[in-house]
Amino acid sequence: MNTQRSSELFAKAKELMPGGVNSPVRAFGSVGREPLYIAGSHGDRITDTDGNEYIDYVCSWGPDILGHAHPAVIGAVKRACENGLTFGACHEGEIVLAEKIQAHFPSMELIRLVSSGTEAVMSAVRAARGFTGRDRIVKFEGCYHGHSDGLLVKGGSGQLTGSVPDSAGVPAGSTENTLLARYNDADSVETLFGRFPEDIAAVIVEPCAANMGVVPPEAGFLQALRDITERYGALLIFDEVITGFRLSAGGAQELYGIKPDMTALGKIVGGGMPLAAYGGRREIMEQVAPLGAVYQAGTLSGNPIATAAGIAQITEIERTPDLYCELDRKAAVLEAAAVKAGLNVNRCGSLMTVFFTDKRVTDYGSALTADRAEYARFFGHLLDNGIYAAPSQFEAMFVSYAHSDEDIIKTAEIIAHYRKENRYGS
């Protein structure tokens, strides 16, 4: 495959942007390749600047659940543009979108629209602290909640307290109130509450983890978090930035039947535009300015183009009754192919990860046993066969409604033909 134009653009980009990119994983660093420059997208395909076409399983990291350039979403955006790109003032689209979100996420009694998942989570945590008057939060190793200072902690070596920031430039003081627990290990949460029974404002969790590769919650885990937080008067925050409108129209909370106190949404809810949302119980959200003392604002929050895209996408989701069945069926075909090839797969609906380890992956520790070099080979095998998957072991493969049966079968065959080197285990 000729990718010369992409190479030239990447060389130029590196002179202008750190690592040539505007978000690190796009640099393809962990798979030993150079990034492709995308010229266009349609349905389940993306095309690079050299004219090569790929079946895409990144789907912009989730937003494109209906496929790329969906006509209903594009049409809504075009119409909205005619009226101006931003008002910095109230408009009806904000209400329509908030109503739609609430119809699917009834736990979000009051909703605030923002512009990124990072902002949604950061603001939800601030509101949780404002409401409870407590400073500490519990997060899980391997869960990603955006790049705000206080949440940039994964911790290593099973260290459960005294969190060390994951990034340079984050003062230790910014993460000293962030406690770490192990995913799928409710006892590790119980232990932290035992130590700090009156200090923990909230437990924040990806209800199906998808940022250490896909790690579904084991039976009883989310319910245990609900029980523990209630017992200690702390809030439960579901970061559904990936899972919202993905695992079901009502997200993981609908799928697993657990009602969190607060929820953060992003990705799908904006239809591909920079839009995210947070919300929760009315009494908590009443702490947010201008009603309450928790300050949070945004020049482009509730932007009319972004709300138009979100409304159109959710409307399309509502009009597609077989959406989640179809996503599940298609992803199951890919999963079966990987299993046939002897690969270790975690899947939750249309999110899946092939892990190059013999261990069952249930948390960050087991995810880290995966062989990244072997993943890089797998990634190269897919790419060289016209399949664009996540350029990192610790991300998900996303299936969209636009993936045709033909392309799914083609992908399944290519996966099934992968011969692993099996350097990682027995």
Ligand SMILES: *Cc1c(COP(=O)(O)O)cnc(C)c1O
């Ligand atoms: C993507 C993601 C975020 C951050 O959203 P951005 O829009 O990239 O800031 C937060 N939480 C989860 C679970 C995510 O997957």
